[in-house]
Amino acid sequence: MTAQTEDLWIRNFHPAPDAAVRLVCFPHAGGSASFYFPVSRALAPGADVFVAQYPGRQDRRTEPVVTDIGELADRIADDLAARADDRPIVLFGHSMGALVAFEVAHRLRARGTGPASLVASGRRAPHLYRDDAVHRRSDEGLVAELKDLSGTDAGLLGDDEILRMILPAIRGDYRAVETYRLADGTAPLDCPVLALVGDSDPRVDVDEVRGWERHTTAGFALEVLPGGHFYLVREQAAVLAALRERIAALPASSLPVAG
Template identity: 70%
Template sequence: MTTAPSPEDLWLRNFRPAPDAAVRLACFPHAGGSASFYFPMAGALSPDVDVFAVQYPGRQDRRSEPVVTDIGVLADEVADRLAARADGRPLALFGHSMGSLVAFEVADRLQDRGTPVSALIVSGRRAPHLYRGDDIRLRTDDGVVAELRELSGTDSGLLGDEEVIRMILPAVRADYQAVETYLRTTPARLTCPVLALVGDSDPRVEPDDVRAWADHTTAGFGLKILPGGHFYLLREQAAVLAAVRERLRTLPVAG
């Protein structure tokens, strides 16, 4: 018998609980993505890492909830819940694409509260202060679907199913609105190290734009370029996991 998640669990999904793990890792999905995207990572890292995957409103079992179109609002909600779950273990954050921005803002909020995260790992996203004026949120449904196909983030067969398209488009549009209206006008200097990952043929993200994440930390920056496009991490899962494990092995304890 399946039980519904508690209100707190609506935001944070612990697919493979590892209460004895030395570190915790919170993972943030891409635009249109859901917590289940990180199910494989949770399984691969357990029991050494206690992985929590963020579930944004408006998708999967939260589909009936209003979507959120503001990165800051998402970050506020997740920061509150991660703070409530603090248990003394180091906490690292991993975000892909849009998830990188949400994770970054969560890290900034937790640092302001005096409980900084121990590491931030960002993937497939240019640095927060680099604004490009994208307009995908304003396109027709066909235009949004074409963008998803180009990024190869959603199975092309599913995108041919009109029922599935109608189901996911509200969340996709909300996420693109959140990303495209986000602008970091004030610099944030995190006190944790930042590791950035990117595919070498990403059609939307240039390596130099990813290197600019170095401007947002005082604790060291690393860049790893892997083969592939925007969703390189699907085919390069082993390399991504190796990079994550290496980063987590050297986590400084949050001060």
Template identity: 55%
Template structure:
């Protein structure tokens, strides 16, 4: 049974394919400029024992009238508040690019403030928190940001080719880049949950060594998975990524979580 929901839940979380028999929930965090729908294919292909829920950040699609959140920590705190109502099942976190930083900060809040250890953190296409990069893409003009999107090929080509759509999307994209690029890791206790670092072998923005450094941020197990492709390798390697996540979560008994007070199914 799903826990009781609020209006905030439907704003922040998208549940494309409900799985009544699921034994774990995979919460997915999009990249800068991305939306929850980026994870629709993953949700569609995931095994029935894993229910995928994708985070929708403010400032895009049906939340386009809202101001983007320009701080990773602030974004994480908002999402953490919502997620504590969904801990009737163990939860795992999957973040791509900027989303990996957000997922990491959510995992810290879950462990340190809610006493909830995630089943796993999957950190994709992002340098480890301690491996800061000083990119300043959010300070570029609109043409510069579009050039970066074209380099990474992470935004729907139909949007890049439609100036009207792009005009609406750029404020959210710029806000996300600001959040990602101004994020600074604050040292603290390592995570207790297992961490899996994922990356593309030809990513122009993140080296495999920077992904491997995620292992420094957990006292649990760490695995590194490298796939053929660039920054958005997971679009081309969808089946392999889904299998990696599914195999990891089903090969072990998920960590027993402590449900938050008042959550159904606890």
């Protein structure tokens, strides 16, 4: 890997300080920053790609897992605010990451620092809930969920040592997602929202994803791609194209003036 910024909450695998736009990516439950390394490599230097790294995984594996979406959003928004410049931000989150991105978007808006666009992938709209309790299952039940979603390498799921390392983070992330509730009185965002979903996602249906429309006053688009919950792995080219289109569609007035 190329050099990355030394930072707990945000990683920058391919720094592109001259890029006109910053793209911030948010991993799924159990996911880590490295999941977005290919996205960073593909989009740099056209975009300066930052990736959130949650506690409890990879180099942060000894830290307690944060089991509250709001707390994650607070910490990440603080970090992004500390490194703010005049470049617009596009937020992209998959599954749990879509919720974190949404809450970060509200916190950045309250600070007057964006975002310019939000891309929510593989997640029902924030106001829609299900009575799920995956985080209360046994380890075997949690592994079964991961296999259903096909989001974790099958070889890893058969390795007891690796499972002991990753299951606490996955369980904590599921608790964060399943206990999340949209705060009363939350106003729609004033930036465009693009929602992406796989057409055979076993946990999210298209109508639930279409519900993101009520969370913006600035334009909504829905794109359904072939695949299940982790459609974005096989359909990476289509996802990258959608992100490039979002970035290209930013109004000239939002971009920094050269010179």
